[in-house]
Amino acid sequence: EIVLTQSPGTLSLSPGERATLSCRASQSVSSSYLAWYQQKPGQAPRLLIYGASSRATGIPDRFSGSGSGTDFTLTISRLEPEDFAVYYCQQYGSSPRITFGGGTKVEIK
Amino acid sequence: QVQLVQSGAEVKKPGASVKVSCKASGYTFTSYDINWVRQATGQGLEWMGWMNPNSGNTGYAQKFQGRVTMTRNTSISTAYMELSSLRSEDTAVYYCAREVSSGWFAGSYYYGMDVWGQGTTVTVSS
Numbered sequence A: 001e002i003v004l005t006q007s008p009g010t011l012s013l014s015p016g017e018r019a020t021l022s023c024r025a026s027q028s029v030s031s032s033y034l035a036w037y038q039q040k041p042g043q044a045p046r047l048l049i050y051g052a053s054s055r056a057t058g059i060p061d062r063f064s065g066s067g068s069g070t071d072f073t074l075t076i077s078r079l080e081p082e083d084f085a086v087y088y089c090q091q092y093g094s095s096p097r098i099t100f101g102g103g104t105k106v107e108i109k
Numbered sequence B: 001q002v003q004l005v006q007s008g009a010e011v012k013k014p015g016a017s018v019k020v021s022c023k024a025s026g027y028t029f030t031s032y033d034i035n036w037v038r039q040a041t042g043q044g045l046e047w048m049g050w051m052n053p054n055s056g057n058t059g060y061a062q063k064f065q066g067r068v069t070m071t072r073n074t075s076i077s078t079a080y081m082e083l084s085s086l087r088s089e090d091t092a093v094y095y096c097a098r099e100v101s102s103g104w105f106a107g108s109y110y111y112g113m114d115v116w117g118q119g120t121t122v123t124v125s126s
Helices: none
Strands: A004-007 A010-013 A019-029 A034-039 A046-050 A063-076 A086-092 A098-100 A104-108 B003-006 B010-012 B018-025 B033-039 B046-051 B058-060 B068-073 B078-083 B092-101 B110-116 B120-124
Touching: A004 A086, A010 A019, A019 A034, A019 A086, A019 A104, A034 A063, A034 B110, A046 A063, A063 A086, A086 B110, A098 B033, A098 B046, B003 B092, B003 B110, B010 B018, B018 B092, B018 B120, B033 B068, B046 B068, B046 B078, B046 B092, B058 B068, B078 B092
Parallel strands: A010 A104, B010 B120
Antiparallel strands: A004 A019, A019 A063, A034 A046, A034 A086, A046 B110, A086 A098, A086 A104, B003 B018, B018 B078, B033 B046, B033 B092, B046 B058, B068 B078, B092 B110, B092 B120
C-alpha cells in the first residue's frame, strides 16, 4: 500500500508570498494518478490539480503542480486571502483505489 | 448544474447502522463512479470505498470491509452508503464524490474527484 506523506504540516505565510507544498510517496506513483485538493473550514474538498500538473476547471493559474515518481509539489505563486486552507494530495491506484496524504495547512502569518 | 446532494445529519447509538444518501443531478448518474470519504473533526480525509453506479460494482477500503455497503438506485440517481456496527470513532462528516476516470486498468485515465456532496455529519453517541 502506497503511503503519501505531506510536508510541512503547517506553512505560515503572508498574502502575496509563494507557497510550496510537498507530497512524497512511499513508492513510485504514476503522475497521471496524482491529484491535489483544497479544503476550507466547514466545506467539502475542492479539486485543484489532476494528473500531477493539470488544473481542474475554474482553478486560477497561480496554482500549479509538478513532480514525478515519488516527489510531487503544489505551488501557489502568490497567496491570495482565499488560499489559506488545508491542501491534500491524493493517489489513485489498484488497491487501495484512493489514498490521501495527511494534509498541509497554509495559515496566515 | 452538476451537483451531489446528501441527506441530513444523523445521530446514532453505538452498535446501530446509518445509511447516507447522495443524490446526483445535472449529469448522467451511471457515467461516473462515486466515492465515499469521511473526515473526523480536525482530522484528514479517509477514503472508504467506491461504487460504479452502472454495474453496481464496489470496492471497499480494507478498514471498512464487512461493515460498509455501497448501493444505488439508478431510477432516482441516488447512491447510498451504509455503515454498520457503529462506534464512537465513526463520528465524522461523510462525503460522496464523483470520480472522473475510466476505471482502474493499465493505461486508464484519472481526472480526480471533481464534484463533492456537502457532507453529512454522523454522530455516534450513547
